[in-house]
Amino acid sequence: MNHLFLVLHLLGATIWVGGHLLLLIRYLPQAIKENEPDIVKAFEKKFEPLGLPALLLQIITGILLAYHYNVRIENWFSFSNGIEKVVSIKLMLLLSTLALAAHARIFIIPKLSSRNLTQLGIHILLINIIAIAMLVMGTFIRKGGL
Ligand code: HEM
Numbered sequence: 442m443n444h445l446f447l448v449l450h451l452l453g454a455t456i457w458v459g460g461h462l463l464l465l466i467r468y469l470p471q472a473i474k475e476n477e478p479d480i481v482k483a484f485e486k487k488f489e490p491l492g493l494p495a496l497l498l499q500i501i502t503g504i505l506l507a508y509h510y511n512v513r514i515e516n517w518f519s520f521s522n523g524i525e526k527v528v529s530i531k532l533m534l535l536l537s538t539l540a541l542a543a544h545a546r547i548f549i550i551p552k553l554s555s556r557n558l559t560q561l562g563i564h565i566l567l568i569n570i571i572a573i574a575m576l577v578m579g580t581f582i583r584k585g586g587l
Pocket of ligand 1: 447450451453496499500502503506507528532535572576577578579580581582583
């Protein structure tokens with residue numbers, strides 16, 4: 442069963458990280474070059490129904506995998522052993538992702554124009570850095586954590 446959770450976790454990571462890299466490397470530069478925020482909007486509209494369930498899958502399978510390593514909710518953020526440290530860092534990165542996404546949704550996307558496209562670009566860059574940090578953190582777990 443745990444192997445299935447790991448496969449689903451990796452599948453979710455592929456979609457979440459891959460989708461955001463595509464946005465950062467292909468669509469965002471094109472939108473900036475052509476001064477056309479709708480390019481980013483159109484991508485977000487298509488990616489969201491896939492990306493959000495993928496992130497939800499990450500969270501569910503991540504928590505189940507953490508339980509397999511005996512990292513339970515009552516130990517979160519205690520930084521008491523190597524694996525728990527990684528899980529807690531991943532949870533903090535997750536909270537940062539949610540905060541950034543909420544900020545973009547409420548304050549930037551509704552009035553997206555060529556004037557605040559750079560601001561959204563910074564958000565997209567940060568989301569990518571955090572997503573890759575989550576991926577890198579995940580790889581430490583099989584080595585016993587940090
Ligand atoms: C965007 C979010 C995330 C990404 C991209 C991500 C990515 C990864 C990757 C690439 C691995 C390595 C698997 C391996 O070594 O084969 C991993 C492992 C792991 N992740 Fe995540 N992860 C995310 C979110 C989470 C969350 C929210 C949690 C828990 C709260 C979590 C808990 C774990 C655990 C426990 C493992 C170890 C799995 C194992 O080796 O059995 N992850 N993750």
